[in-house]
Structure formats: C-alpha cells, structure tokens
Amino acid sequence: MLITNQSLEPDSSTQKTPDKEYANRLYALGRFLFVRRSYSFFQNLRQRPNPTFYKQRLNICERSLFEEFNVDMGVEQMRQEGVSFGLRLPAPLIEQIHDYALQTPCTEPGFPEEFFITQVKNGCLPCGHQVLRALVSNVKGCDAIAKIAQDPVLLQIVHNYLHYWPTRITKHLSWSVASDLSDEEKRRRYPPATFHYDIAGFNFMTAYFYITDVDEHSGPHVMLKGSHGKKPLPILLSSNRHPDSTIFKHYSQENEIVITGKRGFGFVQDPSCIHKVIPPVTANRLLLQIRYS
Numbered sequence: 001m002l003i004t005n006q007s008l009e010p011d012s013s014t015q016k017t018p019d020k021e022y023a024n025r026l027y028a029l030g031r032f033l034f035v036r037r038s039y040s041f042f043q044n045l046r047q048r049p050n051p052t053f054y055k056q057r058l059n060i061c062e063r064s065l066f067e068e069f070n071v072d073m074g075v076e077q078m079r080q081e082g083v084s085f086g087l088r089l090p091a092p093l094i095e096q097i098h099d100y101a102l103q104t105p106c107t108e109p110g111f112p113e114e115f116f117i118t119q120v121k122n123g124c125l126p127c128g129h130q131v132l133r134a135l136v137s138n139v140k141g142c143d144a145i146a147k148i149a150q151d152p153v154l155l156q157i158v159h160n161y162l163h164y165w166p167t168r169i170t171k172h173l174s175w176s177v178a179s180d181l182s183d184e185e186k187r188r189r190y191p192p193a194t195f196h197y198d199i200a201g202f203n204f205m206t207a208y209f210y211i212t213d214v215d216e217h218s219g220p221h222v223m224l225k226g227s228h229g230k231k232p233l234p235i236l237l238s239s240n241r242h243p244d245s246t247i248f249k250h251y252s253q254e255n256e257i258v259i260t261g262k263r264g265f266g267f268v269q270d271p272s273c274i275h276k277v278i279p280p281v282t283a284n285r286l287l288l289q290i291r292y293s
C-alpha cells in the first residue's frame with residue numbers, strides 16, 4: 001500500500017491541530033542546530049520502546065530502487081558535508097513522473113490561475129504572464145513518487161541520519177522555467193534563486209531527483225558543502241535568505257558545488273545547508289523533492 005503526502009503523527013484526527021501560522025512560528029526554531037539535535041534525541045527516545053510501530057506506519061516497499069547505495073557511507077558523508085550522491089532512478093519511473101508533470105495542472109505562487117506546463121511557450125502563458133516556476137498539483141496522485149518516498153534504502157538513510165523514523169513526508173514536483181530575464185529580476189521573483197537555508201520543521205532532510213537533464217545552464221542546485229552545521233550569528237539570527245556577498249563573507253567559495261546530472265540523478269541533503277538554484281536559461285528543469293521530518 002502506498003501512503004500519501006500527509007503527516008504520519010499518531011491520532012492526528014483526535015489531536016487539536018495548531019493553526020498553520022502557529023506551527024510555522026514554532027518550526028522557525030528548527031533553524032537552531034541544538035533544536036534539531038534535541039528534537040532527534042526526543043523522537044528517538046519516544047520511538048525506542050516500539051520502533052516497529054513507527055516503521056510499519058511508513059508502509060515501506062519490499063524492494064529498493066537503490067540497492068547499490070551504501071547507507072553507512074552515505075549517512076557519514078551527509079554528516080560531514082551535508083550531502084551524499086549516488087541515487088539513481090530507473091528509466092520507467094523517470095518517464096512516469098515526467099508524463100505526470102506534463103499532464104497535471106500547475107500553480108505558481110502569487111499567480112491565481114492553474115495552467116499546464118505545456119501551455120508555457122518561451123517562458124510565457126498565452127495571457128502574457130511570465131512563469132518562472134510551476135508547482136505540479138496533487139503530487140500524491142503519482143504512484144511512482146509514492147514508491148520512491150517509501151523506498152527501504154531511502155528511509156533507512158533518513159532513519160540513520162535523523163535518528164528516528166520520520167513522522168511526516170512531503171513531496172514536491174516543480175518546474176523551473178527557462179527565462180532570459182535579468183539575474184536581479186529572477187532573484188526578485190524566484191526566492192529559491194537566492195542563497196538560503198530551509199527551515200521546514202524541528203528536524204528534516206530531503207531527497208532530490210532531477211527528472212530532466214540538468215547542466216550549468218538548466219537549473220542546477222548549488223550548495224556550500226559543510227554549511228549544515230553551526231552557522232555564523234549574522235546568518236543564523238537574521239533572515240534565512242542572504243545575497244552571495246553576505247554568504248561569502250562567512251563561507252569559502254571553495255566549498256561551493258554546482259550539482260549537475262542526467263535525468264534520474266538523485267542525492268540526499270540536509271537542507272539546513274546554504275543552497276540555492278541557478279534559474280535555468282536553456283531548458284526547463286523538473287525536480288522531485290521528498291522531504292522527511
């Protein structure tokens with residue numbers, strides 16, 4: 001059985017759910033390393049008496065798509081550098097996800113209409129609106145994505161890195177649309193194009209898969225290796241988003257990596273690291289992100 005995008009917290013139907021704004025305010029604490037570590041510690045303590053219960057709720061698939069991946073080495077690399085490479089999706093799954101993204105309506109934050117990516121020509125919809133990103137709706141309807149999210153090797157990486165079985169899994173499939181706007185305009189309209197760190201709960205990690213080929217000009221993910229740990233106070237205590245000039249006052253440019261790969265290329269990352277996307281110029285990028293928290 002495949003699970004959907006929703007929280008796996010026990011008895012969620014009977015719990016009083018805090019409103020989203022309140023939850024987001026609390027999650028803001030996830031920017032602090034000691035909060036993320038403490039959360040892992042307490043979740044581990046909570047799950048320790050009955051880990052099977054928490055594992056079974058994830059409906060983990062029997063066979064992995066990533067049997068070649070060395071979990072111990074991957075997790076160690078995540079701890080050291082904040083990222084580990086070596087995941088690869090099989091061609092039929094890539095095809096299935098790509099088709100799903102072509103046939104499913106998309107939205108863009110701040111734009112009221114739904115649209116299909118196939119309606120976007122030269123970066124524009126027929127109404128003239130310039131699209132920079134298109135978030136594919138109803139991702140839970142794609143079985144291929146559910147299968148990846150419930151992969152036994154991927155979930156073992158998550159468990160070993162976070163020290164607990166995740167209680168929430170969210171999936172995001174999004175197009176970054178090629179455009180010839182100025183860099184400044186792109187950064188203004190496309191927030192992930194500015195260096196930032198994610199704050200997505202009390203502790204979390206993400207698996208990324210390129211569903212289209214990605215080179216330097218078609219939307220590579222960029223990150224600073226090793227930036228997922230302690231952060232300099234000016235970076236930690238103000239916004240989570242900073243221009244390159246501020247970031248490189250505190251981090252060496254030598255640690256910057258531009259992540260390119262063919263369709264199906266995947267990696268796991270601690271998104272508390274400093275990262276951004278370079279908006280595509282030559283081709284649209286389709287990215288699958290699965291976040292575990």
Ligand SMILES: [Fe+2]
Binds near residue numbers: 192196197271
């Ligand atoms: Fe991010």
